[in-house]
Amino acid sequence: MRASARGAIFKTVLLALILTLLPLPAWLAIVRPEFLVLTVLYWSIQAPWSGGIGLGWFAGLLLDAFQGPVLGEHALAVALVAYLGVHEHQRIRNKPLLQQSLMVFAVLVLYEFVLFAVDGWSGHPLISPLRWVPAATGALIWPAVATVLSRSYRQRA
Amino acid sequence: MAAFGTRSGSPRNRGGSAGFRFSLYALVSVVIMVLDQRLDWLERVHFALQAVTYPVEVVLNSPVTGWHLLEKEFASRHVLEAENRRLRARLHALEMRSLRVDALAAQNAALIGLKHALPPVAKRWLPADIVNIELGGLRQRILVDRGERNGVFRNQAVLDDYGVVGQTIHVGPWSAEVQLITDPDHDLPVQNERTGFRTIAVGTGDPDALALPYLPANADIRVGDVLVTSGLGGVFPSGYPVGRVTEVDPSAPQPLARVLVAPFAHLTTDREVMLLWFRQGNPASPLKLRGGQLTSGNPAVQPLSVPKPKPPPAACTPAPAAQSSGASQPGSTPVQPKSGRPPAHKGQP
Numbered sequence: 065m066r067a068s069a070r071g072a073i074f075k076t077v078l079l080a081l082i083l084t085l086l087p088l089p090a091w092l093a094i095v096r097p098e099f100l101v102l103t104v105l106y107w108s109i110q111a112p113w114s115g116g117i118g119l120g121w122f123a124g125l126l127l128d129a130f131q132g133p134v135l136g137e138h139a140l141a142v143a144l145v146a147y148l149g150v151h152e153h154q155r156i157r158n159k160p161l162l163q164q165s166l167m168v169f170a171v172l173v174l175y176e177f178v179l180f181a182v183d184g185w186s187g188h189p190l191i192s193p194l195r196w197v198p199a200a201t202g203a204l205i206w207p208a209v210a211t212v213l214s215r216s217y218r219q220r221a
Numbered sequence: 222m223a224a225f226g227t228r229s230g231s232p233r234n235r236g237g238s239a240g241f242r243f244s245l246y247a248l249v250s251v252v253i254m255v256l257d258q259r260l261d262w263l264e265r266v267h268f269a270l271q272a273v274t275y276p277v278e279v280v281l282n283s284p285v286t287g288w289h290l291l292e293k294e295f296a297s298r299h300v301l302e303a304e305n306r307r308l309r310a311r312l313h314a315l316e317m318r319s320l321r322v323d324a325l326a327a328q329n330a331a332l333i334g335l336k337h338a339l340p341p342v343a344k345r346w347l348p349a350d351i352v353n354i355e356l357g358g359l360r361q362r363i364l365v366d367r368g369e370r371n372g373v374f375r376n377q378a379v380l381d382d383y384g385v386v387g388q389t390i391h392v393g394p395w396s397a398e399v400q401l402i403t404d405p406d407h408d409l410p411v412q413n414e415r416t417g418f419r420t421i422a423v424g425t426g427d428p429d430a431l432a433l434p435y436l437p438a439n440a441d442i443r444v445g446d447v448l449v450t451s452g453l454g455g456v457f458p459s460g461y462p463v464g465r466v467t468e469v470d471p472s473a474p475q476p477l478a479r480v481l482v483a484p485f486a487h488l489t490t491d492r493e494v495m496l497l498w499f500r501q502g503n504p505a506s507p508l509k510l511r512g513g514q515l516t517s518g519n520p521a522v523q524p525l526s527v528p529k530p531k532p533p534p535a536a537c538t539p540a541p542a543a544q545s546s547g548a549s550q551p552g553s554t555p556v557q558p559k560s561g562r563p564p565a566h567k568g569q570p
Contacts (some may be wrong), residue, residue, distance in 0.1 A: 085281050087353060094359065103421050117239065121246040129270045130278075133360070133406070135263055138255030143250065147243035186258045188406050192359050 067195040069114050071113055072217045073107050085130055094194050097202040100127060101145055101175055102209045103161025108149025109156050110214070132179075141178040145171055158168065161207040169203035264375070268363060270366065271393020273319040276394075278353045278364055289492070307490075342458045342506050344498040347371060349379075351492055352396065359426055361404035361488070363387075366498060368395040376456050384462040384485030385409065385450060386494050402463070403428050411463050412451035416441050419451045422463060428488045431464055434476035444469055448482055455507045458499045528561055 080103040088096060092174050104123050107115035128135050148171050149156070156167055176199050176221030254432050279286075313546050349365035367373050379386045379399050385418045387401040403424040409431070411422045418440065422431040436442060448467040452459025468481040499506045 082281065085277070087282055087285055117242045117246055121250070124250075130272050131360075134254050135257040135266065136250040139253070140247055140250035143243060143246045148241055150239045182254065183286055186254065190403070190405055190426070195359055198453075 069071065069111050069217065073115050073119065076103050076107075076213055076216055077119070079103075081126055084127070091101045092190045095197055095201050096200050097209075098172065098175070099209070101142055102168070103208060103213065104142055104146050104200055105192065105198070106210055106213045108146045108155045112150040112153045115141050115146070116150050117146045120144075120149075122219075134182065134186045137179060137186070137217070140182065141175050145175050146175070146179060149221045161210060164210065165203045165206045166181060167198060168206045172199035174204045261410055262414045265396060267391045268369070268393055271391055271396050275352075275364070275368075275393055275396040282353050301403065302467060317380070320481070342499045344500050347373075347496045347498075348493050349397075349495060349496055360406070361387075361401035361424060361426065361428060362390075363401065363494075365399055365496075368393045368397050370394055371496075373397050373496055374497075378457045378461075378499070379418060380461060380495045380497055381486045381491050381493070382495075383487055384464065385457060385552045386488065388456050389496075399494070401428070401429060402484060402486075403488060408454075409457070409463065410451045410453040411448040412459070414447040414449050415443075416446075418442070419453070422448065422482060423477070425481075429483060430467075431478040431482040431484060432477040433466075433482060438471060441479060442466060442469060453508050458497075458506050 077100065080099040083099040086097070100123050104115065104120045107119065108117075121139050121143040121219055124139035125136075127138035127142065128201075132138050152167075156164055159167070173196070180190070180195065248496050253263075257266075347367060349367040352366050353364040356541050365379075372394050373389060375389055375392050377389045377397075379388060385402055387399045387404070387407065389397045390400045391398040400407050401424070402422065404424065405424050405426045407424040409422040409424075410419065411433075412419045420433055420440075423434055425432050433442070444466050448463040449463045450457040450459055450463060460483050464482040466480060466485040467483045470479055473479045490564070
């Protein structure tokens with residue numbers, strides 16, 4: 065069971081990375097949810113012992129390799145998201161999806177804030193209010209992402 | 222939702238508590254960030270990362286590339302003829318303009334007290350295809366398909382046929398990441414062509430606008446003024462066109478909104494850009510920043526690749542080839558003093 069969970073995690077994280085990097089028209093790219101962060105958060109909540117903080121950190125490092133002005137920035141932010149997911153997994157897991165969305169929104173705002181803070185501290189400030197949009201779209205799309213990801217596991221199980 | 226049930230071992234008991242593990246990872250992240258940011262130690266890591274990520278970017282972009290290829294393949298005869306006419310007209314216009322360049326360069330050299338006209342500041346050009354435009358949402362970066370193998374170096378000037386595009390910030394073996402002049406991080410030293418006044422053009426994050434936030438309130442700047450690079454800052458040679466002032470509003474509350482400049486370079490529609498190598502000794506070459514390494518690249522790579530890339534421009538793009546072959550004749554250049562009036566051939570209407 066655990067090995068198959070690992071497989072599902074690996075595949076969905078890879079898919080989320082592709083969705084994150086796929087070239088899109090400018091306006092779509094701005095509203096694009098942080099698929100990789102949502103996926104890491106989902107597995108941190110559902111399988112805290114398989115994925116967890118290490119998974120978040122490596123996923124963030126992958127993001128850093130492709131984007132991000134400073135190496136380690138996304139690694140820190142996604143690891144924080146994973147930590148919150150692992151720490152609160154029992155509280156989040158059994159809530160209805162809509163209520164989960166609100167919690168996810170809070171986590172995503174924190175994620176964007178960490179990026180914002182590191183951007184500013186490292187001398188690459190990005191003050192456009194548009195940078196907060198993915199937090200909102202991420203929370204909106206959370207029910208769909210959670211449903212798809214739970215199927216991805218159950219089919220295998 | 223509890224698809225996994227609950228395992229006997231709580232997740233917190235494996236490898237320390239979750240909080241402890243997070244602190245460990247956070248510490249590592251911070252160390253990496255500091256190394257990357259403050260000490261520039263990780264340039265080789267960026268080099269390796271570029272090597273790894275470049276193929277992935279190419280694959281992810283293949284649908285877009287394929288579409289462009291199809292478009293090109295099936296472009297109708299009519300469209301191609303129209304484009305041919307347009308390019309021919311442009312070539313004529315450029316040829317006519319450059320007829321007087323030799324004379325002007327000689328005149329200019331005499332005026333600034335040089336015995337004979339210097340070779341042009343641009344030593345060679347290398348066209349590069351844009352592989353990916355979307356590197357991280359609001360930041361204005363592009364990925365091009367030339368890297369250290371082609372002699373590309375960090376902080377190299379990147380132009381297109383119309384003006385300044387940006388500079389390379391990370392160089393991989395086969396690819397380089399270019400920061401556009403409109404990136405919120407990018408500061409470009411510019412000069413007002415009309416008055417000679419120097420200032421800094423800052424990116425706004427909007428591909429159609431640069432801002433001039435550091436102007437004094439009484440600065441003489443008007444809508445329509447043309448800005449060229451000033452040659453300060455160590456990256457861009459002086460005198461390359463940057464953009465035209467589109468909006469002057471001294472009473473705007475935000476400094477970034479007071480003076481706006483529309484870049485000449487076609488930043489959103491370009492599919493090809495030009496990497497520029499310049500001559501160190503030329504008066505128009507950029508002033509050195511820190512050490513020579515920054516502006517000259519790896520000397521072990523460059524001399525080898527100097528003769529080679531000459532044919533590619535001729536093969537793929539006739540227009541730049543004409544430009545580069547014209548520029549390689551001694552004395553046929555925009556040799557420019559650091560200040561003063563620009564040569565007439567470059568005058569933007």
